[in-house]
Amino acid sequence: xxxxxxxxxxxxxxxxxxxxxxxxxxxxxxxxxxxxxxxxxxxxxxxxxxxxxxxxxxxxxxxxxxxxxxxxxxxxxxxxxxxxxxxxxxxxxxxxxxxxxxxxxxxxx
Amino acid sequence: xxxxxxxxxxxxxxxxxxxxxxxxxxxxxxxxxxxxxxxxxxxxxxxxxxxxxxxxxxxxxxxxxxxxxxxxxxxxxxxxxxxxxxxxxxxxxxxxxxxxxxxxxxxxxxxxxx
Numbered sequence: 030x031x032x033x034x035x036x037x038x039x040x041x042x043x044x045x046x047x048x049x050x051x052x053x054x055x056x057x058x059x060x061x062x063x064x065x066x067x068x069x070x071x072x073x074x075x076x077x078x079x080x081x082x083x084x085x086x087x088x089x090x091x092x093x094x095x096x097x098x099x100x101x102x103x104x105x106x107x108x109x110x111x112x113x114x115x116x117x118x119x120x121x122x123x124x125x126x127x128x129x130x131x132x133x134x135x136x137x138x
Numbered sequence: 139x140x141x142x143x144x145x146x147x148x149x150x151x152x153x154x155x156x157x158x159x160x161x162x163x164x165x166x167x168x169x170x171x172x173x174x175x176x177x178x179x180x181x182x183x184x185x186x187x188x189x190x191x192x193x194x195x196x197x198x199x200x201x202x203x204x205x206x207x208x209x210x211x212x213x214x215x216x217x218x219x220x221x222x223x224x225x226x227x228x229x230x231x232x233x234x235x236x237x238x239x240x241x242x243x244x245x246x247x248x249x250x251x252x
């Protein structure tokens with residue numbers, strides 16, 4: 030069974046700082062890996078999807094990388110803003126779909 | 139609004155009652171997924187459909203749970219004889235097979251079983 034782990038569970042940074050969120054998975058037989066943002070009590074918002082054949086994807090201040098061989102993905106957020114405060118979830122998609130427990134990010138003004 | 143919609147947004151029920159939730163996917167999406175999320179946890183996969191066919195079911199989907207997508211458009215998730223442990227957020231997502239299968243989520247239905 031696929032296991033997805035996200036470290037750290039919580040992170041607090043001052044505004045303007047660059048930061049990296051980590052995601053690791055145990056089964057490299059995935060089709061793609063997707064990063065989401067979730068605000069309290071809300072659904073998930075898709076941020077980036079990386080296909081299994083890709084190494085990274087970028088959208089604005091966000092950059093996600095994927096290393097299937099080591100079972101790792103990172104989400105890099107540049108120049109963090111208070112509006113970035115949320116829980117960030119990664120999900121590994123193969124024949125079934127497994128999410129990590131998320132990293133709760135607080136950006137302090 | 140052309141996103142994924144779910145109805146109702148909140149449901150409070152008494153233990154032992156049956157409940158049904160509805161999900162309307164993005165119109166051109168042929169895959170539809172159901173997840174359950176409890177506080178502080180990531181979503182847990184329940185099942186997914188490609189068109190009207192139910193292709194995968196998690197072991198979490200006990201006999202009390204049933205999902206349908208009869209015409210390949212909207213889907214329903216029914217929970218029979220609800221238990222307090224069923225209290226959770228039920229999330230629906232959809233994607234387009236043939237693209238990158240990027241999943242787009244609805245706002246969720248929060249179920250509280252008293």
